[in-house]
Amino acid sequence: MKSLIIPVTIFALLATSCVSKKKFVALETKYTDTKGSLQKTTLEKEALAAKFATIERRVETYNQKINSLKSDNVTLEKENSLKLDMVGNTAVISKETRLLMNKTLAKVDASKLAGAKNLKDSLNLAVAYNLKQSIDISDLENSDDVNINIDQTVVMISVSDKLLFNTASYQVKRGAYKLIAKLAAIIKSEPSMDVMIEGHTDSRTISNAVVQDNWDLSVKRATSIVRLLEKKYNVEGSRLIASGRGSTMPLVDNSSSENRRKNRRTRIVILPNLDKFFAILAGETGLKN
Secondary structure: OHHHHHHHHHHHHHHHHOOOHHHHHHHHHHHHHHHHHHHHHHHHHHHHHHHHHHHHHHHHHHHHHHHHHHHHHHHHHHHHHHOOEEEOOEEEOOHHHHHHHHHHHOOOOHHHHOOOOOHHHHHHHHHHHHHHHHHOHHHOOOHHHEEEEEEOOEEEEEEEHHHHEOOOOOOEOHHHHHHHHHHHHHHHHOOOOEEEEEEEOOOOOOOOOOOOOHHHHHHHHHHHHHHHHHHHOOOOHHHEEEEEOOOOOOOOOOOOHHHHHHHOEEEEEEEOOHHHHHHHHOOOOOOOO
């Protein structure tokens, strides 16, 4: 209807005002151009509205991704604060564990602390200190014959032969039960830990009715301790490993009775999640001796 209005008006003007044909054509051309421009503008507006709607959807998607990444970042920060990674031969510990370690090191004898040259040495001192406090071997006879060390994430407790066994025997002394009970409490406190009991002898040969050689004696001693941990102190057998090294890994040369005494030992090798283990030893879990 609109398209008919202007031509009618123009004809009326021509009839009343005698508008020239040239002006009429110019007006008609201008009308056609204006109509075309309006249609083009309408189409452009619709296209822009569609693009804007697409952009809005993309912005919303990006915002959702950003929020998701922020949430993931918070989660990763929490995980990283508990994470333990290995880089080469160096243990990289979490911030929480480093704080616990520093608190413990403040209690360590200054002369021992002076010998700590790197992170591994410091961690060694801190874990050994806390482990000794947790096991509390001060009330045991010959408690100096219990040595604790850490190599990367492996905690090793070396117990002298004379604390555990009589000469050439694999029967655990009754007096050693208190120590084994303390070890069992540590082991049971964290289910993620596996434990290997490793027997060692000196180089002197042995052979009798029940023991064939040093290999046999070292394995039987390890097995005796494993049985106690499982049967008497209820440590799950699936977490225990019994092994014997015979006389193949001496600490020192077997050239004297004193050196042979050092080589006769049992090692308790604990393979823990070090962060959890350190927290346990620091007393955060309420572990009691």
